[in-house]
Amino acid sequence: MPRRKAYEAKIDYLQILDENGKFDARLGKDTLSDEQVIDAYEQMWICRELDETAFKLQRSGRMGTYPQNKGQEAAAVGSALAMVRGQDWLAPCYRENAALFMHGLPMHYILLHWMGDERGNQIPEGVNQTPLSIPIGTHMLHATGIAWAMKLRKEKDKAVITYFGDGATSEGDFHGAMNFASTLKVPVVFFCQNNEWAISVPRHEQMNSPTVAQKAIAYEMPTIRVDGNDLFAVYKAVKDARERAVEGGGPSFIEAVTYRLGDHTTADDARRYRDQKELDAWLEKDPLIRTRKFLESKDLWSEKQQKKLGERAKKIVSEVVKTAEGIGEPSTNDIFDYTFAELCDDLKTQRDTMRTSSLGQHPEQAGLRGQAERV
Amino acid sequence: MTTLDTPPMIETPIHPAVGEWTLPEFVSEDQLPSREGDRVIQYREALREAMSEEMRKDKRVFLIGEEVAEYNGAYKISQGMLDEFGPKRIIDSPISENGFAGACIGAAMAGLRPIVEFMSWSFSLVAADPILNNAPKMLYMSGGQWGCPIVFRGNDGAGGQLGSTHSWCVEGLYANVPGMKMAIPSNPYDAKGLLKTAICDPDPVFFLESERMLGDKAHVPDEEYYIPFGRARRVIEGDACTLVSFGRPVNFCVEAAEALAGEGINVEVLDMRTIRPLDIDSIIESVKKTNRVLVVDQSWPFAGISSEVITQITEHAFDWLDAPPARVNTRDVPTPYAKHLEYDYLPNPERIAEGVRRVMA
Numbered sequence: 001m002p003r004r005k006a007y008e009a010k011i012d013y014l015q016i017l018d019e020n021g022k023f024d025a026r027l028g029k030d031t032l033s034d035e036q037v038i039d040a041y042e043q044m045w046i047c048r049e050l051d052e053t054a055f056k057l058q059r060s061g062r063m064g065t066y067p068q069n070k071g072q073e074a075a076a077v078g079s080a081l082a083m084v085r086g087q088d089w090l091a092p093c094y095r096e097n098a099a100l101f102m103h104g105l106p107m108h109y110i111l112l113h114w115m116g117d118e119r120g121n122q123i124p125e126g127v128n129q130t131p132l133s134i135p136i137g138t139h140m141l142h143a144t145g146i147a148w149a150m151k152l153r154k155e156k157d158k159a160v161i162t163y164f165g166d167g168a169t170s171e172g173d174f175h176g177a178m179n180f181a182s183t184l185k186v187p188v189v190f191f192c193q194n195n196e197w198a199i200s201v202p203r204h205e206q207m208n209s210p211t212v213a214q215k216a217i218a219y220e221m222p223t224i225r226v227d228g229n230d231l232f233a234v235y236k237a238v239k240d241a242r243e244r245a246v247e248g249g250g251p252s253f254i255e256a257v258t259y260r261l262g263d264h265t266t267a268d269d270a271r272r273y274r275d276q277k278e279l280d281a282w283l284e285k286d287p288l289i290r291t292r293k294f295l296e297s298k299d300l301w302s303e304k305q306q307k308k309l310g311e312r313a314k315k316i317v318s319e320v321v322k323t324a325e326g327i328g329e330p331s332t333n334d335i336f337d338y339t340f341a342e343l344c345d346d347l348k349t350q351r352d353t354m355r356t357s358s359l360g361q362h363p364e365q366a367g368l369r370g371q372a373e374r375v
Numbered sequence: 376m377t378t379l380d381t382p383p384m385i386e387t388p389i390h391p392a393v394g395e396w397t398l399p400e401f402v403s404e405d406q407l408p409s410r411e412g413d414r415v416i417q418y419r420e421a422l423r424e425a426m427s428e429e430m431r432k433d434k435r436v437f438l439i440g441e442e443v444a445e446y447n448g449a450y451k452i453s454q455g456m457l458d459e460f461g462p463k464r465i466i467d468s469p470i471s472e473n474g475f476a477g478a479c480i481g482a483a484m485a486g487l488r489p490i491v492e493f494m495s496w497s498f499s500l501v502a503a504d505p506i507l508n509n510a511p512k513m514l515y516m517s518g519g520q521w522g523c524p525i526v527f528r529g530n531d532g533a534g535g536q537l538g539s540t541h542s543w544c545v546e547g548l549y550a551n552v553p554g555m556k557m558a559i560p561s562n563p564y565d566a567k568g569l570l571k572t573a574i575c576d577p578d579p580v581f582f583l584e585s586e587r588m589l590g591d592k593a594h595v596p597d598e599e600y601y602i603p604f605g606r607a608r609r610v611i612e613g614d615a616c617t618l619v620s621f622g623r624p625v626n627f628c629v630e631a632a633e634a635l636a637g638e639g640i641n642v643e644v645l646d647m648r649t650i651r652p653l654d655i656d657s658i659i660e661s662v663k664k665t666n667r668v669l670v671v672d673q674s675w676p677f678a679g680i681s682s683e684v685i686t687q688i689t690e691h692a693f694d695w696l697d698a699p700p701a702r703v704n705t706r707d708v709p710t711p712y713a714k715h716l717e718y719d720y721l722p723n724p725e726r727i728a729e730g731v732r733r734v735m736a
Binding site: 089091117118119120121122123125128130131135138140141142143144145146147148149150152153172173176177179180183330334335337338339340341342344345346 | 389390391392396398437463469471473474475476477478479480481482483484485486487501504505508509513514515516517518519520521522524553554577578605652653655
C-alpha cells in the first residue's frame with residue numbers, strides 16, 4: 001500500500017491594479033466601468049474625510065473611542081460595490097464605514113454610535129445591515145444564520161457578506177461560522193480585511209499559517225488572497241463569491257491584504273509597537289493614491305475635480321457631524337425601553353422609582369430618602 | 376449609487392426583518408384547564424407537544440441541537456419530530472454550541488424562531504458569548520430595534536452522578552444578565568404551558584429542564600393552554616412558613632411539606648415557574664401571611680437566586696418577618712460524583728424539612 005497524496009490545495013493571489021497605478025487589462029476586463037471607478041474613488045475619499053474628522057472629534061473630546069478606517073477604503077468600497085444594495089445583507093465589524101454608507105446607512109449614524117448612542121445602531125428599514133459588532137468575531141455566526149434563513153426561505157438572488165479582521169480568525173466563532181456555513185452550504189461571503197495587526201500583535205505572531213486564506217481550505221470553501229488596496233481585485237473576488245453564493249454554491253472566503261494606517265483605536269498609539277519603516281512602505285500603497293493614479297492615467301480625473309471633491313467631502317462630513325451632534329441625548333427611559341421587546345413590570349418599577357431617586361427599586365421605598373434626611 | 380443625504384432619526388420599533396410576534400391570551404390560574412385527569416404523559420412528552428404544537432402553527436419555528444433529529448434526541452424529547460417536520464426544521468447540529476447558538480441568533484434576527492437545544496446547560500458555557508453577550512443585549516445595543524426571539528433549552532442541574540462539569544445549575548449565573556427571560560418548570564403541566572409561551576415570546580428565553588424529571592408523569596390536558604411568565608403557583612397552602620422554590624426542588628419541598636404536616640407544621644409552597652421575571656408580589660403576599668420564609672434553590676448560594684429573593688423580601692417585607700429569612704442551596708462546592716455525596720450536596724426533603732424547623736425555632 002503506497003502512501004499517496006490525500007489532498008492538495010493551492011491559493012491564488014489576485015492583483016489587477018498595482019501600487020503604481022498600473023492596470024492589468026486582461027484580469028481587469030469586465031470589472032468596473034470608468035463611471036464606477038470615479039464613484040468608488042469619491043466614496044473612498046469621503047470615507048477618509050469622515051475618518052480623519054472622527055479622529056479629530058475624539059481628540060477634542062467630542063466622541064468616544066474610535067477605530068480608524070484609514071488605509072482600508074479600497075477593501076470596503078470594492079466589496080460594497082460587488083454586493084447588491086437593498087438586497088444583500090452586510091454583517092459588519094467596525095472598519096468598513098464606506099460599505100455601510102454605500103449600502104444606505106446614513107453617515108451620521110456611524111458617528112452617533114461612536115459618540116456613545118445606541119440609536120446609531122438603529123438600522124433604517126430597507127437598509128440590510130446588522131448593528132456594528134464590537135466583540136471580535138461573533139457576528140460571523142450571525143451572518144451565517146442570516147444566510148441560512150435566506151436559504152430556508154428559498155430567497156433568490158440574495159447573499160450576506162461579513163467583515164472581520166485577521167485577528168478575528170483566531171476566534172472559535174470564526175471556525176464555528178466557517179464550519180456551519182460550509183456544512184449548511186449557505187450564501188455567505190467571508191471577507192477578511194487582513195490589516196496585519198491585531199491591536200499590537202503582528203499577524204505572524206497570531207498564526208503560523210503564511211496566509212489567512214488557507215484557513216478556508218479546511219472547510220472546503222473556495223478561497224482567494226487579493227491585494228486589498230486594489231479596488232479592482234477586491235471587487236472581482238467579491239463579485240465572483242457573490243455569484244457563487246446566489247447560484248447555490250455556498251460560502252466563499254476572501255483575504256484582502258491591506259494595512260491599518262492608523263492606530264487600532266484612538267485608545268492606543270501604534271508608534272509604540274510598530275516600525276515606522278513598515279508604515280512608510282504602506283503609505284506608498286495607499287489605495288486612494290493608487291486609484292487616483294489609475295483615473296489620471298486614463299484622463300478621467302483632473303486637479304480641478306480633485307479640488308471639487310475635497311470641498312464636497314468636507315461639506316458633507318461637516319453636515320454629518322452637525323446632524324450627529326444635533327441629536328438630543330438619549331433619555332433615561334430608553335435604557336429600560338430597549339431591554340425587552342415589551343417593558344416588563346419589574347423594569348417599569350425601576351424606571352418609575354429612578355425618577356423619584358429612591359434608595360431601592362420599589363415604590364414602597366420611594367419615600368425613604370426623604371425620611372432619612374428629615375431625621 | 377451615492378446617497379449621502381442625512382434623513383432624520385427613525386422612531387423605530389422592532390426591525391421588520393425580525394418579524395412580528397403575537398403573545399397568547401393569558402388567563403388566570405383558576406381558568407386554566409384542570410391539572411386533574413387521566414391523560415398522563417411524561418415531562419419529555421409535554422415538552423415535545425409544546426414544540427410540535429407551536430411548529431404546526433408557526434412555520435418560522437425550528438429545532439436545532441446535537442442529536443435532536445435522526446437519534447430522536449439524546450433524551451428522546453424530540454422523538455418523532457423529524458418524521459413530522461423533516462430535516463429542514465429538525466436539525467442535527469455539529470458539536471459546536473458556540474456555533475449553533477450564534478448562527479441561530481442571526482437566524483432570529485432574520486425572522487426565524489429558533490429553538491436551540493443544549494444537550495445539557497452545562498455545555499452552554501462554551502456558548503457564553505452568543506447566549507449572554509449577544510442575544511440578551513442585541514435589542515438594547517441597537518436602540519430597541521434588533522429583537523432576538525430565540526429559545527435556548529436543555530437539561531439543567533445535577534443529572535445523577537455526572538460529575539461536576541456536567542451538573543451545572545446555570546440559573547444562578549445566567550439570571551444575573553438583563554434582557555433575557557428564564558423559565559424553570561417543575562412538572563409536565565407547567566413544562567408544556569411555559570414552553571409554548573417561551574416560543575411565542577419576542578425576547579430570548581432560557582428554558583431550564585431537568586434530566587431527572589424527564590420521566591416524571593402527570594396529567595396534561597388535551598386542550599391548548601399557555602402559562603404566562605412571572606406568575607408563581609401556590610402548590611400547597613399553609614400558614615406556618617413560606618417555601619419559595621423553582622424547578623426540580625419544588626417536588627422536594629412538597630415531600631418536606633408532607634413530612635412537616637405530620638409534626639403540625641403547615642408550610643406554604645410557592646413554585647416560581649419563572650425566575651426572570653420573578654413574581655415577587657406573590658412571595659411578599661405569602662410572607663405577610665406566614666411571617667417566615669425559606670428559599671430552596673438548587674444552584675450555589677453565593678450571589679444566587681436565593682440571595683436575590685431574600686434581598687427583595689427584606690426590602691419589601693422586613694417588618695413582617697418573625698425570623699431571619701433562610702435558604703437551602705446546594706453546598707458551596709463543585710458537584711460531587713459519588714451518589715450519596717451528590718444527594719447530600721443538593722437540596723433534598725430532609726435538608727428542607729430541617730431548614731423549616733430552624734426557621735420555626
